[in-house]
Amino acid sequence: MDRRHFLTGSAAAAASLARPALAQGTATEISFFYPVAVGGAITRVIDGYAADFSRERPDIKVTPVYAGTYQETLVKVLTAHKSGTPPTLSVLLSTDMFTLIDEEAIVPLNGFVRTDADKAWLDDFYTGFMLNSQSGGQTWGIPFQRSTIVLYWNKDLFRQAGLDPEKAPASWAEHVAFAEKLTRRDAAGNVSQWGTQIPSTGFGYWMLQALAIEAGDVLANQEGDRTFFDKPGVTEALQYWVDLAQKHKVHAPGIVEWGTTPRDFLEGKTAMMWTTTGNLTNIRTNARFGFGVAMLPANKRRGSPTGGGNFHIARKASPTQQEAAFRFARWMTQPERAARWSIDTGYVGVSRAAYATQTMKDHVAGFPAAAVARDQLEFAVAELSTHENQRVTKALGDNIQAALTGSKAPDRALRDAQAEAERILRPYR
């Protein structure tokens, strides 16, 4: 409570009187750790934003630090947290929220939202993204580089296979049928082009979740203390994924790298791929062929989990730094900038206002693919997020890989994953 009173006071001062004074004095320094999980020159974009912000707010100095993948960034942030000097602001997977709360690494943000403008800004984020950002009545993360999974398809290869290049598969059955036409084999049976590709390293749990949603089941409850990996829909989902390679032979066998999947698509080694919208700009820049973006094919329903990273503010930073970090995060998610960020990367514009900006309207008019992820938000479900999230997702990820490599049957793999998750989560209920 004390802190909040103090913050209110200091922020009011910062907003009106103290700003010129602060500008003359020493600037508040905040460090900002962020990961890159998609292709393209993201670091340059972020450095540019930080420089722009410092010009507008000379009293705050932001030092952006590229910290590797999401997992690596989390390791760095938590290690720094345990040693007492965490980065003030960090972009981490929204699904690690429970872990961050359990470690007492982050502060709730409600205390920073004071003016009506602040409230309007917070209310404008898409609900799908806020599901993974709120817990226990508090908001813990600000949606930033958020995404859903979409299907990319190569129109040239569709044409060559005698398919309508403007029509993406709308159902699971169609997805297989198209992929069968798109898989190309030589006389010896060697495949030179696969029909479709769903990557299985790093984010295997995320891809399975998309399939599971489409088959009508969710993977975990909203409180993050119970998982449902052995539900029939989840088994059906994994069976479908396994069948793509083992039964229909339209998907590369074994484990497919998350990181090289966009490359495989650009090289024409696969005619369709399932990956984050965050790769959109990368694909658009580098594709030498016409490509399309569509919502994922439906089974019982359409659907995709949301994904990606939120801004989090460190508990161990000073109140002044926390306030400065909040201001930076708020500035980064202004409609105009959220629109710019979405155009620069392909991540979904996080708020409705971002899509109402002229910049975004022009962009979507010239490039309709940019709106697909937003339209899919209507069907989106919160991403799998539990206590000890890394451990639970590893249990699931390992078993998905076991099923895909053929060493376990899908139902057996999911029962094992569920048993392991039960063991991990029992103490949190």
Add this chain to the structure above:
Amino acid sequence: MNSRLSAAVHGWLLLMPAMLLLVAFTHWPAVASFIESFSSTPRPRRPSRFVGVANYEQMLADPVFWQSLANNLWFALGTIPLAIGLALLMAIWVNDRIPGRTFARMAYFTPTILPMIAVANIWLFFYTPQYGLLEQVASGLGFASHNWLGSRETALAAVALVAVWKESGFFMIFYLAALQGISPTLAEAAALEGASRWTFFRRVQFPLLMPTTLFVLINAVINAFRTVDHIIVMTRGGPDNATSLLLFYIYQVGFNFWDTSYAAALTVVLLAMLAIAALVQYGWLERKVHYR
């Protein structure tokens, strides 16, 4: 008396800098891990408490631990003899007066000076299905495509090969230095006696190289349990823990799951294994090594 005391103080002072570093960064962490392995992992709302051997019991019941241990033994068994054999072969090869000797030596040594992270990224491209280098060569020769890192059968062998490629050049340098220390009169004498090249190697060169082999062997064993950079880059232990090595698993438990006490218990096991390996090598093998 006084001078003896001052000599002792003098000696300890000379030892001090190295000793301080060793104690701070080697001995104390090992002891601290041992102590921590008997307590539970501290969480903000649940402080650490003594749990006896619970962490070790958890380890016995942990299939990923057993898999990592087995993987690591296979990894060691695969990399150590192969890396040493290759190193010896390359050293003997570039020790002769062959054309382009300097170039060959340099080429063999190059993998050693590259950082493991860079090496792993290069090999990641080699192994990429469909358009990776290995695939292009294989398909050019008419072989079927294979997902080397993505199938359980080949992933461990694939990462072991990278380690062999990386290390044998390093070991070659030691063999090369030792070979050049062997007096040329021995070769001349052998030639006069009419000994074949193989006999000369088996009866003269190899026995004289034994101390080097022991040294290289110790290093190779340590490296087999210590090198995990390429695992992190290439497979992150996948598919389904098929390439999870012990140290990588410790990293995962410690820094991804933040279960520091369990990670400490795993560390103690790794330390104990390495200590036994070192004891065997220094205590038993060393006596068998032929010194001039």
